[in-house]
Amino acid sequence: MARDTVKSFCIRNKVYVDSRDDVCKYCGKPLVQKEKRKRKLFCSNECRLDWWHEHPERLSRKATYSFVCAGCGKPFTAYGNDHRKYCTHQCYIRDRFGG
Ligand SMILES: [Zn+2]
Ligand SMILES: [Zn+2]
Numbered sequence: 001m002a003r004d005t006v007k008s009f010c011i012r013n014k015v016y017v018d019s020r021d022d023v024c025k026y027c028g029k030p031l032v033q034k035e036k037r038k039r040k041l042f043c044s045n046e047c048r049l050d051w052w053h054e055h056p057e058r059l060s061r062k063a064t065y066s067f068v069c070a071g072c073g074k075p076f077t078a079y080g081n082d083h084r085k086y087c088t089h090q091c092y093i094r095d096r097f098g099g
Contacts, residue, residue, distance in 0.1 A: 026051040071095035 022031040022040075026047035031040050042048040052058070065082045068075050071091025078084040086092040 022033050023029060024031055024043035024047050025041045027043060029043045031043055033039055042051060063082075064077050064079055065084065066075065066077050067084050067087075069087040069091050070085040071094055072087065074087055076084075076087035086095065
């Protein structure tokens with residue numbers, strides 16, 4: 001009876017450990033995730049910066065950003081540029097200079 005209790009505790013514990021993937025992507029330290037917060041990937045800023053430093057290809061890979069044009073109001077996407085405001089240069093000119 002007592003042995004069964006210990007055994008089931010171990011199984012529960014093992015499942016808990018196995019299913020927990022919340023470890024620092026860089027050093028593997030367990031992470032404490034705060035509820036209702038964005039899931040953390042790194043235990044510290046240093047680990048995050050070191051990881052990015054060792055994976056520069058992840059940074060240079062062009063990402064697609066979605067915007068709504070400030071000129072015509074249409075949704076559009078841009079590659080590798082998260083500061084776009086207008087879908088086209090014409091929209092920029094029209095909005096900026098009222099042409
Ligand atoms: Zn870490
Ligand atoms: Zn536009």
